[in-house]
Amino acid sequence: MATEKELRDLNKNVYKVDPNFKDGGNKTKLTDKSDGNLGKNEKNVVIAGGKKFKVLSVKDGDYGFQGMAVAPIVNGTPDVSQVTVVAAGTYPDDGRDFKAALKGMSPNGSPQDDVALNYVGDLISDHPDWTINQLSGYSQSAYMLKVGAHFGIPATVFSGWFQYRSLTEAEEKFMKENPHLFINYRQKNDDVTIWNDFNKRWGNSDDFGTIVWMDGSSHKLESWDFDEKTGQLKIPDSLGNSEGAMIQQSHFIMRGFLAQLTMLDQLKAKLTASGGGLSNNEKIYLDDQQALLAVNTGRSAYQNAMANAIKVYQNAITEAEDIWQETLREARAQIEELSDNEMKDSLSAIGATEQRIVGEPTEFFQQKINKAKMMDEKFESLSKEIKSKINELVQLDQQLAQQLRS
Structure with missing residues (x-):
């Protein structure tokens, strides 16, 4: 294309x-x-x-x-x-x-x-x-x-x-x-x-x-x-373009998926060209390739969505820190006679603490980021497992290996 x-x-x-x-x-x-x-x-x-x-x-x-x-x-x-x-x-x-x-x-x-x-x-x-x-x-x-x-x-x-x-x-x-x-x-x-x-x-x-x-x-x-x-x-990297970048990438991922499916259909046609249908190993090979394609496409789509989500999380963490610093500046301007510790104690009395404004949101969003990374590792592990089975099958079936090379 x-x-x-x-x-x-x-x-x-x-x-x-x-x-x-x-x-x-x-x-x-x-x-x-x-x-x-x-x-x-x-x-x-x-x-x-x-x-x-x-x-x-x-x-x-x-x-x-x-x-x-x-x-x-x-x-x-x-x-x-x-x-x-x-x-x-x-x-x-x-x-x-x-x-x-x-x-x-x-x-x-x-x-x-x-x-x-x-x-x-x-x-x-x-x-x-x-x-x-x-x-x-x-x-x-x-x-x-x-x-x-x-x-x-x-x-x-x-x-x-x-x-x-x-x-x-x-x-x-x-x-x-x-x-x-x-x-x-x-x-x-x-x-x-x-x-x-x-x-x-x-x-x-x-x-x-x-x-x-x-x-x-x-x-x-x-x-x-x-x-x-x-x-x-x-698409320039900016907050205003983040949604557009995600849509563009998701569309490319799906178009690539369809192109790979077409290649598998062509391979299937090639394997059945001599007549007699597919052997058991050929069926397993095609099924495994389709499963691998689905896993890799799912992983790419997930990575795309998570990359944009992580940007949002990281921006939220930065924003929380900015809010806390602005809170301190406003408080200092209003009650100059108090020391920093006394001022923070006064803010704490009304629930405005650094832990609540910065620590808790940061911990929440960091957990989300860690979960995203764990999910990506699961995709990678599954992809490696399927690839390993495909390689074993091709090594055992020399006729299939020859068909794939020709």
Whole structure:
């Protein structure tokens, strides 16, 4: 799958599908024409995140919709097992596009929804050899979330304003049950998104856990930063971003889990390719691998939740200490004639002691932290036990070992 940095760059480039798009002095237009049929200023390859993608299909459709399907070029050939479909956001100079954006503010959503649904549906039916495993959009084209919910395809959008109430019952049900497949990165004070769908962090409609809220006010694609190694969108470490960081990581954990399940299904198909079904050891191996996957995924999810909880606990401990020090400062200001010990005795008489304000909360939160660490150790122990059994099984069954190597 394309990284989030690559998705961001693809969202910047998809506007060039529009033959009327004005990009400063850049006259490049993207097309799905073959190399030998390219016209002047036409290209069928786009660079995103430093990687080359082949443009497999483009769509310049009704209501100002523009979209494209791309695949990464691997060893000189587009890898159609990982196709990404991207839709362009609003291009204000296109009257049709601007009107569609205005209509998109209604609860029914953008009229480009149906165009996008038909486009992706046609790609699926016309190209059975392709695997469309990712959708993306920006701003108005966050309706790709709806397309993803309709076809069961993961979707990642940036600064997306979207009427979640425009989902059908089936689409809403799928999104509720699979929020990890959908990410909508939004900055909390982005006026463009707020005034287009009125979906603030605390109001309007349920986003089913798909919005990753971050501190900030920018609507621009250029405002997002990415990890240079992983291409993952970086969320600055701050209290205001802690919930968004937890949601992002939990979504990645579940997507990774599903990818590993797919690999196990492929391995199962490989082991049964010769016919005759699975041997007992093959069944045990697959069951153990699935159990290991579940344990490791559970551990990752638990670690993610606990890391954020521990941050809250540690902040609470710091806050308790600050409250105690502020209490002492206020007391000194009010009763200067008393010594420190006399002042603390006076505070103790009304129940304001360091043990009660700092010691007891610190002890409580430290117990929570210790329990979190103990649970992680149990996950690790169980993971090691399953791995050991898998290794023993493979060593005993040489035929299985040979099948796994081939």
